[in-house]
Amino acid sequence: MSILKYREREYSYHRGETILEALLRQKVDLSYGCKQGICQTCLLRSNINPPDYAQINLTKNQRFNNCFLACQWRPEEDISLVPVESQGFVNAGVVSKSLLSQDVLRLTLEFHKPFEFHAGQFVNLKKSEKVIRSYSIASTPNHSNTAEFHIRLFNNGQFSQWAFNELALGDVIPVSEPKGNCIYSSEYTDESLLLIGTGTGLAPLLGIVTDALEHGHSGRIHLFHGSHYSEGLYLNTELNQLSEKYGNFCYTGCVSREESAAFFRGRANDKAFSQYPDLKGWRVFVCGNPEMVKVSQKLAFLNGASCGHIFSDAFVLNR
Numbered sequence: 001m002s003i004l005k006y007r008e009r010e011y012s013y014h015r016g017e018t019i020l021e022a023l024l025r026q027k028v029d030l031s032y033g034c035k036q037g038i039c040q041t042c043l044l045r046s047n048i049n050p051p052d053y054a055q056i057n058l059t060k061n062q063r064f065n066n067c068f069l070a071c072q073w074r075p076e077e078d079i080s081l082v083p084v085e086s087q088g089f090v091n092a093g094v095v096s097k098s099l100l101s102q103d104v105l106r107l108t109l110e111f112h113k114p115f116e117f118h119a120g121q122f123v124n125l126k127k128s129e130k131v132i133r134s135y136s137i138a139s140t141p142n143h144s145n146t147a148e149f150h151i152r153l154f155n156n157g158q159f160s161q162w163a164f165n166e167l168a169l170g171d172v173i174p175v176s177e178p179k180g181n182c183i184y185s186s187e188y189t190d191e192s193l194l195l196i197g198t199g200t201g202l203a204p205l206l207g208i209v210t211d212a213l214e215h216g217h218s219g220r221i222h223l224f225h226g227s228h229y230s231e232g233l234y235l236n237t238e239l240n241q242l243s244e245k246y247g248n249f250c251y252t253g254c255v256s257r258e259e260s261a262a263f264f265r266g267r268a269n270d271k272a273f274s275q276y277p278d279l280k281g282w283r284v285f286v287c288g289n290p291e292m293v294k295v296s297q298k299l300a301f302l303n304g305a306s307c308g309h310i311f312s313d314a315f316v317l318n319r
């Protein structure tokens with residue numbers, strides 16, 4: 001057994017646990033989110049160099065300062081831990097709420113100054129110190145003061161139920177700095193882009209598609225959006241209109257559990273990879289259901305996309 005020192009106290013550490021598991025086991029009041037090394041809510045700092053696997057996707061500065069993700073590190077020695085005080089949360093006001101479908105809320109937040117991010121990034125939204133959830137930005141980075149989110153309603157979902165039923169216009173909510181590498185860059189302008197999303201996995205892909213088209217992307221772009229039922233293919237009218245406006249953009253809505261004249265019958269990733277068996281030179285973006293993301297990363301690679309050209313955000317739940 002080793003010892004973790006945190007805020008002047010010592011805690012036991014059993015081999016094999018993550019630091020987060022060890023501290024939560026001993027009832028330490030620590031913020032955390034996805035527990036899968038994605039949301040970065042459980043960021044801490046240590047007195048020794050953390051291993052690379054506990055610093056994935058951290059900035060150079062954070063890595064240099066021994067910051068690490070507590071949900072990832074399984075140390076083998078005694079460590080002193082320091083909280084990372086500011087995680088760049090700023091307040092934003094709710095300026096609009098509307099339904100995109102029965103169970104998807106479009107939420108627009110307004111900041112005091114332009115909110116800078118890359119198309120496709122996500123932020124952490126804080127309901128309380130204990131309920132912090134990641135949401136992808138669906139709007140484009142146009143130096144405006146607003147950002148838009150698509151939030152799916154979960155039965156008993158702590159954040160989503162609150163966002164649907166209690167959060168009101170004018171309310172203020174803390175928003176983290178933008179995070180994530182599933183992003184569009186103007187360097188890709190003449191490359192082919194394949195985008196696959198399920199459910200609200202459409203949100204970051206919508207940001208990427210809109211940003212690419214607004215920047216005169218000349219390569220081809222094909223977006224596949226999947227849902228069990230056609231009701232879940234929200235924004236399909238707008239996406240079809242976009243494909244009529246831009247000759248290089250194509251949209252395919254896919255429903256897996258019902259027949260529909262308007263949409264393809266089947267899974268979005270199955271359809272995408274059978275339609276594009278050769279992805280050499282393509283950039284592939286996959287967002288939404290974690291299982292779908294995992295399978296698609298593999299298939300994109302097997303279909304010829306290089307590892308560095310496959311970007312993804314798995315919408316893992318906080319369990």
Ligand SMILES: Cc1cc2nc3c(=O)[nH]c(=O)nc-3n(C[C@H](O)[C@H](O)[C@H](O)COP(=O)(O)OP(=O)(O)OC[C@H]3O[C@@H](n4cnc5c(N)ncnc54)[C@H](O)[C@@H]3O)c2cc1C
Nearest residue numbers: 133134135136151152154156157158159160200315316317
């Ligand atoms: C990088 C990233 C980006 C994301 N982007 C988006 C986005 O753009 N839009 C979006 O809608 N979501 C997104 N998510 C998912 C989002 O962060 C939340 O996980 C999701 O909204 C559910 O949060 P909640 O608080 O409403 O539900 P939670 O309270 O977290 O619960 C989720 C569901 O799990 C059940 N549950 C909870 N705990 C347990 C348990 N122990 N055992 C069994 N069931 C349990 C609950 O009843 C509920 O049905 C993203 C996630 C990540 C990691």
